[in-house]
Amino acid sequence: MPFRWLEDAPISDAGFEAWGDTLEECFRSAADALLSLMVGNPEAVQEREQRTVVVEAEDLDFLLVRFLEEILYFKDAEQLFLRAKSCAVHAEQPPYRAEAVLAGEQLDPSRHWLSADVKAVTLHRLSVRKQNGRWVATVVVDL
Numbered sequence: 001m002p003f004r005w006l007e008d009a010p011i012s013d014a015g016f017e018a019w020g021d022t023l024e025e026c027f028r029s030a031a032d033a034l035l036s037l038m039v040g041n042p043e044a045v046q047e048r049e050q051r052t053v054v055v056e057a058e059d060l061d062f063l064l065v066r067f068l069e070e071i072l073y074f075k076d077a078e079q080l081f082l083r084a085k086s087c088a089v090h091a092e093q094p095p096y097r098a099e100a101v102l103a104g105e106q107l108d109p110s111r112h113w114l115s116a117d118v119k120a121v122t123l124h125r126l127s128v129r130k131q132n133g134r135w136v137a138t139v140v141v142d143l
Helices: 023-038 060-078
Strands: 003-005 013-020 049-057 080-090 096-106 127-131 134-142
Touching: 003 023, 013 023, 023 060, 023 080, 023 096, 023 134, 049 060, 049 080, 060 080, 060 096, 060 127, 060 134
Parallel strands: none
Antiparallel strands: 003 013, 013 134, 049 096, 080 096, 127 134
């Protein structure tokens, strides 16, 4: 999925910009960027377990935050590294809703190269917007 690291994120944070032709692709790209921050070799994370998440928010920015927070919750609570296998975003009118199937596996230090412990998604520079015909999200996380 397409994303890039932000060069000017605060020192104790990391940031990325993720995009897609649809909101669903943008959210999945953001999930992949988050996983890539935590695991140096995200391709090693196999789809052994699944979790379904449903989140709601009054705007798209907070919907993305809640979506990414679910991924962080499973990392912290169950030591699961997950990516968005599928995602549906309902953004016709507030409250907006995202439903996703997350797939991945438990941390295995012999196969997963840990790179950063993401603590939280911040509101700093947070945005989800339509730009040049595609959806773009800017996210900064606390390490």
